[in-house]
Amino acid sequence: EAGVVQSPRYKIIEKKQPVAFWCNPISGHNTLYWYRQNLGQGPELLIRYENEEAVDDSQLPKDRFSAERLKGVDSTLKIQPAELGDSAVYLCASSLGRGGYGYTFGSGTRLTVV
Amino acid sequence: KNEVEQSPQNLTAQEGEFITINCSYSVGISALHWLQQHPGGGIVSLFMLSSGKKKHGRLIATINIQEKHSSLHITASHPRDSAVYICAVSINYGGSQGNLIFGKGTKLSVKP
Numbered sequence: 001e002a003g004v005v006q007s008p009r010y011k012i013i014e015k016k017q018p019v020a021f022w023c024n025p026i027s028g029h030n031t032l033y034w035y036r037q038n039l040g041q042g043p044e045l046l047i048r049y050e051n052e053e054a055v056d057d058s059q060l061p062k063d064r065f066s067a068e069r070l071k072g073v074d075s076t077l078k079i080q081p082a083e084l085g086d087s088a089v090y091l092c093a094s095s096l097g098r099g100g101y102g103y104t105f106g107s108g109t110r111l112t113v114v
Numbered sequence: 115k116n117e118v119e120q121s122p123q124n125l126t127a128q129e130g131e132f133i134t135i136n137c138s139y140s141v142g143i144s145a146l147h148w149l150q151q152h153p154g155g156g157i158v159s160l161f162m163l164s165s166g167k168k169k170h171g172r173l174i175a176t177i178n179i180q181e182k183h184s185s186l187h188i189t190a191s192h193p194r195d196s197a198v199y200i201c202a203v204s205i206n207y208g209g210s211q212g213n214l215i216f217g218k219g220t221k222l223s224v225k226p
Contacts, residue, residue: 031212040219041218041219042202042216043200101212103147105156105158108157
C-alpha cells in the first residue's frame with residue numbers, strides 16, 4: 001500500500017508568488033494534518049481535517065494560507081503570496097482518527113522562497 | 115518552557131555504542147511517539163507508546179507515565195542510524211485532542 005504521498009518534493013519560488021502543495025493520505029484515514037517545520041525545529045500544526053471538515057485551523061495564517069480537502073480524501077495547501085519566512089518543510093500526515101492512533105507522514109515538500 | 119523537551123540536542127557516537135535519547139513532557143497525553151527524520155525531510159514513525167516498553171530490532175522505547183518521561187535506546191548503533199529523532203505527544207484534552215506536539219529533535223550522528 002502506498003504511504004502518504006506529497007508533491008512536489010521541492011519547490012523554489014520568488015517572494016510574492018503563489019504556491020500549492022498536494023497530499024494524498026492513506027486510504028481510509030479520516031484525519032489529515034498539515035505541519036510546517038522550520039529548520040532545526042519540530043513540526044508545528046497548521047490545520048487538521050476530520051474528513052472534509054477543517055476542525056483545527058487556529059495556527060493557520062489565514063491572510064495568506066488556505067487549505068481544502070476535497071471529498072475528505074486529497075488535500076491541498078496554498079500560500080498566496082509567499083514570503084521569505086515561509087521557507088520551510090511542509091509535512092502532511094494522516095491517521096485513522098484522533099488520539100490513540102498511529103500517524104503516517106509524507107515525505108514533505110521543501111519550500112524555498114527567494 | 116516547551117511542552118515537549120528532548121535531550122540531548124546533538125549526539126555523536128561511535129559505531130557499536132549504546133545510545134539513549136530522552137524526552138520529557140508537561141501535558142496530558144493519550145500516547146507518545148518516537149519518530150525518525152532523515153535529511154530528505156520525510157518522517158517515519160518508530161513507536162507509539164501509552165505505557166511500558168516496546169522493542170523493534172535494535173530500538174527500544176520506554177515510557178513512565180507518572181514521571182512524564184520517555185527514552186529511546188539504540189543498541190549496537192550503526193552509521194545508518196544517523197538521523198534526527200523526534201519525540202511527539204498526542205494531546206488528550208480539549209479541542210486539540212489528537213494533535214501532536216513535537217520536541218525539537220535530537221540529531222544523531224554515528225561514526226564508523
